[in-house]
Amino acid sequence: MFLTTKLKQLARISLVAGCMSMALGVGTATAETIDKIKEKGEVVIGMLVDFPPYGILNTDNKPDGYDADVARQLAKDMGVKLQIMPVTGPNRIPFLLTGKVDLLVASLAITPERAKQVQFSHPYSAAQIVLFGGKDEKITDAKDLAGKRVGVARASTQDIAVTKIAPKDAEIRRFDDDASAMQALLSGQVDAIGCSTTVAAQIAKREPGRYENKFVLLQQEMAVAMRPGEPETLKAVNALIDQNIDNGNFSKLYEKWLGSPLPKLSK
The missing domain is CATH 3.40.190.10 (Periplasmic binding protein-like II)
Incomplete structure (x- = not known):
């Protein structure tokens, strides 16, 4: 009888201890980063x-x-x-x-694949690829590229974007890198180039008032990433x-x- 009572007491103590441990564990697990x-x-x-x-x-x-x-x-x-x-x-x-x-x-650009791993905030930034050309060039959208010479860095994001929207009679000239495409624009070999806003800013700084963003080819938004x-x-x-x-x-x-x-x- 004494042994049975003792076993029951030990079982109750173990149960209480287990519940306390679980409660502590849950509390720790739910503590958020913020x-x-x-x-x-x-x-x-x-x-x-x-x-x-x-x-x-x-x-x-x-x-x-x-x-x-x-x-x-x-x-x-x-x-x-x-x-x-x-x-x-x-x-x-x-x-x-x-x-x-x-x-x-x-x-970190927001993509469906990454969203499976992390939790994304609202966007805080964006990388834009633009069509950039001389202010005297009348280009407001893709159809205005007809008959124009457009420079891009070969196999780049902008190459893909320009190729996708350009009319059949647009002449797409592909260069080894952004620097070569930029030089082609400055020297008059092309009427416009597809480039990031960073490259466009470099050109505008070098030749103030001569060029402008014509339209956005694509935009990739970036966000703060957190644990899910x-x-x-x-x-x-x-x-x-x-x-x-x-x-x-x-x-x-x-x-x-x-x-x-x-x-x-x-x-």
Whole structure:
């Protein structure tokens, strides 16, 4: 009888201990990144440092660029310290998923494949590919490329985009790289080129008032990446991004680094 009673007591103790452990485990599992950031007073943000002008190393060998400025603004708005951790294209998502960084502000374009791995915020940036040409060229859309000479970097995103929309009598001239296409435009070998807004800004700086963006060929939006299954973290980050787009902060930073206002972004 004594042994039976003792066994029952031990069983009850084990059951209570097990329930407490489960409760503690659930509490830990549901702690979100945004809560941990506030608790430690610091956010660790992963970013590329080899993707100018979004991510670079400045003369002091410190991370800089548009993404770095966005990261600084987010940390400031959160009221916490910022640690920027350099990442690469291949390791940026693994660094996030294994907890080495809290968030990614790493020029990560939103794609369906990536959305299966991470949780994306509202877009904070966009890389645009534009048709760029002389101000005297009357080009407003694809049909106006008829009879025009259009330069592109061979096998590039802009090559694909221009080839897809150009009329049959447009002459597409393919060059080895963006620098060669840019030189072809400057020397008058082509009437316009397909290029990123970064390249367009370089040309405009070199020859002020001579060229302009004709129309957008395509736009890839970039977002902050977070670990999946964290609704409160997503809500908090989205609120900060919306705030900085609405008040013009991100547009000022975009113009600082890319030479043009922030493009209109989706939500």
